[in-house]
Amino acid sequence: MLSIIIPTKNEALNIEKLFRRLKRIRKIKNSEIILVDSNSKDGTDIIAKKLGKKYKLNIRVFNTGELDLSNSVIVGFKKAKGDFICVMDADLQHPPEMIALMLKKMKKENKDIIIVSRFVKGSKVGFSLWRKFVSKVFIFLSHICVPKTQNIRDTSTGFFIFRKKILKKARLKPDGFKILLEILAKAHYDYDKIIEVPFSFGEREKEKSKFNFKQTYVAFKHLLKLFRHQKEHKRFLKFCIIGVSGFILNEGLLWTLTEFAGLFYLISSIIAIEASILSNFILNDVWTFRRERKGRLLKRLFKFNIARIFALLVNLGILWILTALGLHYLVSNIFGIAIATIFTYLSSLWWVWK
Ligand SMILES: Nc1nc2c(ncn2[C@@H]2O[C@H](COP(=O)(O)OP(=O)(O)O)[C@@H](O)[C@H]2O)c(=O)[nH]1
Ligand SMILES: [Mg+2]
Numbered sequence: 001m002l003s004i005i006i007p008t009k010n011e012a013l014n015i016e017k018l019f020r021r022l023k024r025i026r027k028i029k030n031s032e033i034i035l036v037d038s039n040s041k042d043g044t045d046i047i048a049k050k051l052g053k054k055y056k057l058n059i060r061v062f063n064t065g066e067l068d069l070s071n072s073v074i075v076g077f078k079k080a081k082g083d084f085i086c087v088m089d090a091d092l093q094h095p096p097e098m099i100a101l102m103l104k105k106m107k108k109e110n111k112d113i114i115i116v117s118r119f120v121k122g123s124k125v126g127f128s129l130w131r132k133f134v135s136k137v138f139i140f141l142s143h144i145c146v147p148k149t150q151n152i153r154d155t156s157t158g159f160f161i162f163r164k165k166i167l168k169k170a171r172l173k174p175d176g177f178k179i180l181l182e183i184l185a186k187a188h189y190d191y192d193k194i195i196e197v198p199f200s201f202g203e204r205e206k207e208k209s210k211f212n213f214k215q216t217y218v219a220f221k222h223l224l225k226l227f228r229h230q231k232e233h234k235r236f237l238k239f240c241i242i243g244v245s246g247f248i249l250n251e252g253l254l255w256t257l258t259e260f261a262g263l264f265y266l267i268s269s270i271i272a273i274e275a276s277i278l279s280n281f282i283l284n285d286v287w288t289f290r291r292e293r294k295g296r297l298l299k300r301l302f303k304f305n306i307a308r309i310f311a312l313l314v315n316l317g318i319l320w321i322l323t324a325l326g327l328h329y330l331v332s333n334i335f336g337i338a339i340a341t342i343f344t345y346l347s348s349l350w351w352v353w354k
Contacts, residue, residue, distance in 0.1 A: 002031040002103055003082035003164075007072045011090040012042040013206035016051055018090055023055045027100035033059040034079055035090075036072040044090075068218075069210075070179035074172055077164070086161040087179065091204045094159040098199060102161045105197070112193035113162040115180070117154035122198030131209075134216055138178070138223070145227035146185045147349055153196055155181045156219075162189070175225070176218035177211060185226050238288040239345050245283065246276035277308045289353035300352050307347035315340035 004022070008015075022033065033052070037045040045061050052059035062079065064072040073087055084103060088094040094116065102114045118125045118135070125132065135156055142155040149155050156178050166187040174182035227233055250272045257268035281304045285293060293300070315336040322332035 001082035002028055002084045002086060003076070003080035004031060004033045004086045004088065004099065005073055005076035005080065006033065006035045006088055006090050007069045007076070008035055008037045008040060008044045008048070008090045009069070009210055010040045010042045010044060011207060012040070012044045012047050014091050015044060015048050017205070018092060018096065019051050019055045019057060021096045023057060025096060025100050028103060031058065032081060033057055034076045035059060035061045036064050036076045037061065038064050038067055038072050068175065069177045070174035070182065073179045074174070077167060080164060083164055084161060085164050088159050091207065093202050093204055095199065095202070099161070102197065106161060109195070110193065111195055112166055112189035113160060115152065115154060115194065115196045116157055116159035116199050117196035118157055118201045119153040120196045120198045124200040126201060126203045131211070138219055141220070141223050142181050144346070144349070145223050145232055146181065146230055147232065148191065149181070149184050150350055150354070152184065152194065155184060159199070175222045176215055178219050178222055181226065185230060235288055236345060239284065239348070240341065242280050242283045242288065243341060246280040249279055250276040277305055284348065289348065292353035303352040304348065307344055307352060310347070311340040311344040314343050
């Protein structure tokens with residue numbers, strides 16, 4: 001059975017058209033609709049019940065009180081009888097006709113999650129530049145906070161389908177709108193069994209989007225919560241500690257080689273830099289990214305070296321630009337180091353230990 005979960009808040013004007021389109025999907029033999037409404041003021045839940053009868057849909061309507069979108073959807077998960085669950089919006093931005101195709105694909109290709117993605121080849125999005133920007137920043141940050149999502153182009157779409165069994169033992173505690181990322185972070189699925197499919201993300205026909213500034217704030221707070229939940233803050237801390245150890249080694253070697261081995265200080269520096277890169281690499285390999293070690297060690301070392309050299313250029317560039325803008329060069333250097341550290345961290349996460 002397929003359970004289609006639709007969260008609603010003040011969508012009275014959209015329900016009839018949505019139901020008519022859902023009714024037309026005949027290919028799904030065994031399905032139910034669960035509408036989870038948060039205290040709509042326009043009677044969405046009452047209208048949905050009435051229209052459900054009119055169109056003879058297998059539908060249950062729940063009022064989730066003051067719960068937000070994602071927590072209402074979780075109420076839906078608990079009520080769902082299906083082995084497959086589809087989540088979609090009520091405002092017709094998500095074409096219901098895709099559900100049957102996705103279900104078929106899911107069974108045929110034995111997938112765990114199918115994401116209806118706004119940002120893969122073939123997708124068309126009809127929303128404002130601002131919304132696109134917010135979504136892109138959110139997705140970029142989700143790849144840092146939940147690194148296992150780094151190959152997923154759209155971690156924040158509201159349209160997806162999955163096998164209910166992946167939620168077994170998952171303790172979902174989302175805030176706001178981004179229920180998909182919460183599932184991607186906490187559910188037990190096979191990573192190779194996720195695919196993204198393109199679609200045409202239509203414009204809202206009636207009513208207004210409820211994704212406002214407050215929801216944007218909540219979404220980013222949710223990201224931070226996941227960052228901690230996934231223990232990524234600890235990973236970053238480890239990376240920084242190793243960075244400091246590399247700095248101490250670099251200074252120590254530069255001093256020793258120049259003062260005691262009699263080398264020219266620039267030659268000492270080249271040796272010191274490479275030694276600190278090597279030491280940083282080994283420590284990160286056995287500590288920070290020990291679970292991500294894959295493939296040949298030398299290949300990782302080579303990549304890490306390249307990343308470090310680029311980071312050095314980033315550091316120098318920022319030092320140069322900020323100093324030219326009038327900042328004291330020592331202060332500029334702090335910014336240079338900070339940004340170069342983030343650069344190395346991200347290239348480590350997304351490239352060296354991918
Ligand atoms: N249950 C519930 N549904 C909500 C809430 N906020 C929005 N929705 C529904 O979630 C879906 C997506 O919301 P929408 O305003 O279209 O957001 P957008 O598509 O991200 O601009 C729509 O079906 C809304 O009615 C809420 O607080 N509770
Ligand atoms: Mg919408």
